[in-house]
Amino acid sequence: MLTNTDLTKQIRLIFSAQMSIEIPDEDIDLLDSGLIDSLTMVDLLAHLESSYGFTVVMEDLDIEFFRSLKSIADYVQRSS
């Protein structure tokens, strides 16, 4: 089982390699900084599904899951 730190690094890599988005700082607020917007959100969900083999349940999603790399890692851990 991956630790949250490992997952955070992997997700940063997904942003960089799959979506060409460089996250300058691991603690950055992804929503306030605009790094995740309506255009990238759908891509991100698709990449998380294919990378971690789970299905996103739309009704369960909360915007706070996507606030930071760490919160995304928490969400992936709970879902997969």
Place this chain on the structure above:
Amino acid sequence: MTQLINHYATHQASVRPDDIAIVSGNQKLTYAELEDQSNRLANLIIRAGCEQGDRICLFMDKMPAAIVAMHGIMKADCVYVPIDITSPPPRVQRIVESCRPRLVLIDQAGSKLLHAVLQQLPETQQPMIGSMELASANEVGSQCVLVANDLQDVSATAPVCKNSPSDPAHILFTSGSTGIPKGVVLSHQNVTHFVDWGREYFGIGSDDKVSGHPPLHFDLSTFDIYGSISAGAELHMVPAMANLLPNLLVKFIRESELTQWFSVPSALTMLARSDSVAANDFPSLRRLLWCGEVLPTPTLIHWMNRLPHVQFTNLYGPTETTIASSYYTVPACPEDVQQQIPIGQPCEGEQLFVLDDQLRVVEQGEQGDLYISGEGLSLEYWEDPVKSKAVFLKPSEKLALPQKIYKTGDLAYQGKDGLFNFLGRNDSQIKSRGYRIELGEIETAMNAIGMLKDCAVVGVSTGGFEGTAICCAFVPGGQGEVTPQTIRSNAAKLLPSYMLPARWLTFDNLPKTGNGKTDRKKLRELFDSEVTI
């Protein structure tokens, strides 16, 4: 009869002062409040020294305060220019330099961007600043000439308007092929003509709840705001976060009990893909309309199956002809996913023409260039006579039509049923995720970042969520590591996120055609075959 856009709100304030005009989260604004606040703001704007025809930029989110600001500006006989506050400062700076505002109005969301833009402007070009809320006033400090708080100290009597219906009401800036956004100047009567027709055709009344979805710099926004206000309806602002997650958008539509949903294909496709909407969902909804780009037929079928109680209307029209020029209400759910949805028939007061390269009307069924004339035709591009002359054509020996027409750059044909059908573009403009984008503007930015020896940007149809994917072929140059990530990070300082390429190919030399030009057809084929990085 309504002659100026701001007359709608004034009329509604007299007949239904206590009805809700705008809802945004917990914030509600009645028609009386909208009228009162915008009258006071107009008086403040005039007191600050603004005169008829002065431009006033809005660095604001689509919130009730922005709607008050737009009305206050028009009541002061000035022209509002909504700024895309998600765009990077250099792009916004070019717009500000072009329209030379006397005043800018800000809220907290726009104040940081304004700061960055003003730092680059020479002393002589600095506009006055007005803040629509206290928080942003504190950030701006002494440069602020008016603050929303001062509204209480000024008269609530509307100033006497000098404007006539043919005077400009607002300027909307869109992507320009040379890298400089171009401003479309729209008059009061351009807007009221469409709004009056649209309100009647869509049957919008005071019981309606209308969605306020697209941002202020999108021209569909003009219709959701004034269409709703002119009918005395409630305008429900879609919260920004609802654009990020499909389930939040669905929750918003359910809870606000929307009756008229003005949407764009990218949002409809996102919701269809995520399968977020149940059968017979949104029981209050009567009409769903979209414009901005082609809605894929499979997406339309999904929606028509899920919401059989709703009428679906496709609106078509470039910003230059005001909101929309043609419409098509889908009579029945298409059976074939290949079936194309027409852009339909002209809205009242508009004419569509399919012409050949000699400006002669082609036979019915034949492909040609689509031209539009009529009440919606904008005045011109802001201070750009060359571009204006190139696309707004006046009757001449060559043009055997009685009126001025606009060359859309779209290809179309008129079917035997009389309906018009869109076939694509005949230039390097694309539509991606609802945005109208000149590929030349992206190339200009790519060349400006100093990392590339050569580059070419092409659009490739995906048939999916993105509509058209923006693809960049590049030859690395300059110092340091050049990867799609590093190029993207640098380009993001010049371009809004919707203009950043999604696919990349690196070359030692870009492929050339026989006459030495970049072979864009070849590049599109390469990107289409998905051998990208």
